Amino acid sequence: MLTPNMNYANLKDSYLFYNIAQKTAAYLEKNPDKRLYRMGIGDVSLPLCDAVIKALHEAVEDQASAKTFHGYMPECGAPFLREAIANYYREKGVCLKNDEVFVSSGASDELGDILDLFDKSSDALVIEPAYPAYVDANVIAGRNIIHLASGEENGFLPLPDQNTNADIIYLCSPNNPTGAVFNREQLQQWVDYANRVQAVILFDAAYEAFIEQPDLPHSIFELEGARTCAIEICSLSKTAGFTGTRLGYTVIPKQLVRKGMCLHDMWVRNRTTKTNGVSYIIQKGAAAIFTPEGQQQIKKNIQVYKENAACLMKTLDSLGIWYCGGKNAPYIWLKCPNGMSSWEFFDYLLQEVQVVGTPGEGFGKCGEGFFRFSTFGSPEDTQEAARRLADLLKK
Numbered sequence: 151m152l153t154p155n156m157n158y159a160n161l162k163d164s165y166l167f168y169n170i171a172q173k174t175a176a177y178l179e180k181n182p183d184k185r186l187y188r189m190g191i192g193d194v195s196l197p198l199c200d201a202v203i204k205a206l207h208e209a210v211e212d213q214a215s216a217k218t219f220h221g222y223m224p225e226c227g228a229p230f231l232r233e234a235i236a237n238y239y240r241e242k243g244v245c246l247k248n249d250e251v252f253v254s255s256g257a258s259d260e261l262g263d264i265l266d267l268f269d270k271s272s273d274a275l276v277i278e279p280a281y282p283a284y285v286d287a288n289v290i291a292g293r294n295i296i297h298l299a300s301g302e303e304n305g306f307l308p309l310p311d312q313n314t315n316a317d318i319i320y321l322c323s324p325n326n327p328t329g330a331v332f333n334r335e336q337l338q339q340w341v342d343y344a345n346r347v348q349a350v351i352l353f354d355a356a357y358e359a360f361i362e363q364p365d366l367p368h369s370i371f372e373l374e375g376a377r378t379c380a381i382e383i384c385s386l387s388k389t390a391g392f393t394g395t396r397l398g399y400t401v402i403p404k405q406l407v408r409k410g411m412c413l414h415d416m417w418v419r420n421r422t423t424k425t426n427g428v429s430y431i432i433q434k435g436a437a438a439i440f441t442p443e444g445q446q447q448i449k450k451n452i453q454v455y456k457e458n459a460a461c462l463m464k465t466l467d468s469l470g471i472w473y474c475g476g477k478n479a480p481y482i483w484l485k486c487p488n489g490m491s492s493w494e495f496f497d498y499l500l501q502e503v504q505v506v507g508t509p510g511e512g513f514g515k516c517g518e519g520f521f522r523f524s525t526f527g528s529p530e531d532t533q534e535a536a537r538r539l540a541d542l543l544k545k
């Protein structure tokens with residue numbers, strides 16, 4: 151009889167978004183005249199920018215004629231897009247070969263698939279609170295997970311010490327859910343650690359485009375030595391509103407070698423076995439983001455979310471509430487006032503002012519007592535939510 155992957159039985163149910171949906175639905179049923187201000191969503195609200203829409207239309211037209219039609223695309227990405235992404239890195243001072251960039255259909259897919267490169271016996275370190283996919287993908291793979299708690303005392307940016315003992319290290323900077331960003335010195339410590347113990351860092355840079363402080367690293371490859379210990383996984387979902395269009399990219403340097411195996415070459419082999427590439431149309435749309443026009447347009451959209459963040463931060467500052475994130479990230483991670491638990495604060499905001507956020511406890515135990523606001527909502531809703539928050543908590 152077939153034995154299924156029994157590791158699935160070890161997955162913990164994630165009640166987070168289910169509970170939020172249940173609680174908000176129950177509230178609306180009881181209070182049909184009320185509307186909610188949703189500051190919990192991780193999805194974007196602005197549409198694709200004009201440069202992308204134009205490129206998508208043109209690519210659709212290409213597919214209508216035998217002369218310009220594209221069938222299967224190269225598994226690791228279209229050369230025009232790999233080059234555009236490598237140039238984007240070069241502009242940031244990071245020198246990559248075009249074929250070190252792999253085009254994917256999103257960071258979530260890659261965060262799971264990339265684990266094919268590692269033996270089951272390798273230990274995966276996840277800094278918590280964390281984006282839930284890191285833990286679940288490793289549970290499915292049957293891998294041992296080291297949960298490294300972070301907190302207010304280290305600004306949710308823990309560093310390796312003599313007790314750290316990991317093979318795969320997840321770093322997410324700017325972080326979801328905390329919005330915290332590693333500075334160069336901190337990130338260098340992780341790079342040095344990984345090189346010393348021959349671990350591999352999986353650097354999730356999904357929110358790099360939200361960094362505004364010039365001294366903070368957008369890419370781990372800005373750090374000395376990262377080419378021999380890191381893989382970077384990125385996404386256009388939040389950078390350019392591609393959550394429903396789907397495109398991401400992964401950078402694997404050719405110098406990343408473990409036990410004589412070149413991880414770049416292994417990934418080429420993996421992709422050519424397991425995918426037939428991302429659609430031509432979507433890759434054309436994505437390439438438009440890396441043109442000067444596209445960059446200008448996506449920055450305008452990001453600015454809208456940044457103004458949402460500024461509005462919420464101003465309110466929290468005026469209330470004297472501790473938080474991190476917001477400045478260089480689209481998430482604000484705050485300490486629940488008056489010692490409330492994450493879910494108590496959730497209920498309080500829902501019942502009193504109809505504002506919905508995300509309880510920190512849902513991102514790992516050490517998120518208890520904290521709360522996440524997303525800045526991806528509309529400016530109108532964000533401003534109203536901030537006003538309601540200020541009125542409620544000033545009392």
Ligand code: PLP
Pocket residue numbers: 192255256257258259281322325326354356384385386387393397398
């Ligand atoms: N990584 C982080 C930290 C995220 O927050 C998200 C989405 O919210 C992803 C990856 C997934 O991105 P994608 O839409 O490209 O799958």
